[in-house]
Amino acid sequence: MSKVAVVILNWNGSEMLRTFLPSVISYSAISGVDVYVADNASTDNSVSVLTKEFPSVKQIILDQNYGFADGYNKALAQVEAEYFVLLNSDVEVTEHWLEPMITYLDTHPEVAACQPKILSWRNKDSFEYAGACGGYLDRYGYPFCRGRIMDVVEKDNGQYDDILPVFWATGASLFIRSSDYWDAGGLDGRFFAHMEEIDLCWRLRSQDRGIVCIPQSVVYHVGGATLKKENPHKTFLNFRNNLLMLYKNLPQNELRHVMFVRGVLDYVAALSFLLKGGTANMTAVLQARKEYYALKQEFRASRENNMKKISLQVIPEQIKKSILVLYFLRGVKCFSQLNKFYQK
Structure with missing residues (x-):
């Protein structure tokens, strides 16, 4: 070895x-x-x-x-x-x-x-x-x-x-x-x-x-060498996989609230793509949500297994805030500005 x-x-x-x-x-x-x-x-x-x-x-x-x-x-x-x-x-x-x-x-x-x-x-x-x-x-x-x-x-x-x-x-x-x-x-x-x-x-x-x-x-x-950032297939994979990741790993007491808010934010993202002329990326977001629901049952066993193995209930490196709110409404543009928002 x-x-x-x-x-x-x-x-x-x-x-x-x-x-x-x-x-x-x-x-x-x-x-x-x-x-x-x-x-x-x-x-x-x-x-x-x-x-x-x-x-x-x-x-x-x-x-x-x-x-x-x-x-x-x-x-x-x-x-x-x-x-x-x-x-x-x-x-x-x-x-x-x-x-x-x-x-x-x-x-x-x-x-x-x-x-x-x-x-x-x-x-x-x-x-x-x-x-x-x-x-x-x-x-x-x-x-x-x-x-x-x-x-x-x-x-x-x-x-x-x-x-x-x-x-x-x-x-x-x-x-x-x-x-x-x-x-x-x-x-x-x-x-x-x-x-x-x-x-x-x-x-x-x-x-x-x-x-x-x-x-x-x-x-x-280099970054983006396989799929460019604006590629609709990349948009689809990012949104779908992010939802599946949340479903697999969120503690039960967080799941319902977070997934509801994410639904709202995803539709806002789809609308934003549309307003910028990105019809293909808008469709990718909507398709990602559709496939998430289609695959959700397939990931249920993974979620149950992950929940059994949790030993750290609160992960210190996750902020209990929305980075979108902090960025767009609070003017947070660099990491050093985030210190006061972290869980201690």
Whole structure:
């Protein structure tokens, strides 16, 4: 068994492999670390590129495109390591990116997972939207980050360089104990893609397993390389999976209220898309709600199982406020303004 397995899930990303894999190979060349690429049945020349240009990288060839969630489940089932690193194919890593995370988990057995500081590959002095310096959640399931609230992304001036507990670590660069990954049930393959890492982290936090951001490790993420932000299919997956995540993980005393408010907010979002000319995205939101209700019964057993395992009733990294209200009505545009709203 190796100490660390860095596993990159690839689908039709041969050019991204050529661009970003060299940094991963170069800066992960330490004892006990293996680099894998798991190919999700690509139809481009990804496998031949790996074989010819990156012979040191271990390959896992999947027989079909299982999406992000189940693709990783099936790939990681073929890997033996103490720690897994789930790394997007559009991430450029930096020298010594692994060591701070290895050291932290080695010395903090109560912590299940961590992530590095995620900066934008295009604007390297700014945080990256999907992860920044660690993820948090509001009462109604809206994720935000230390370094990004809604669409406002902060510049990195070292203001978040302290190690802090977070609610979720981004799937773009998720460092996790293999034992915790499997004990929590892995990523939910039914999600296909989007929100699956937040769902996994919620299960871990509910069982009082820690998740932290280690800013001493730095990577640069392109972001949106598979589905662009405005893509209606991405809108559909984000809204549907967010509702399913809430249903799976909300304590019973919160469920009815939160889901009612989310219904109102989702219809407001659909109307907002329509007014901006985004008919396809409006339809995606409505279709997401329809499919949530169609799938709800299928997720009932998962919810019941999660409720039985809860040992941390109140998760400190979740604010009992609406980030939408704080952003649009209270003028909160950066994470440092949120301190007074956190549960203590």
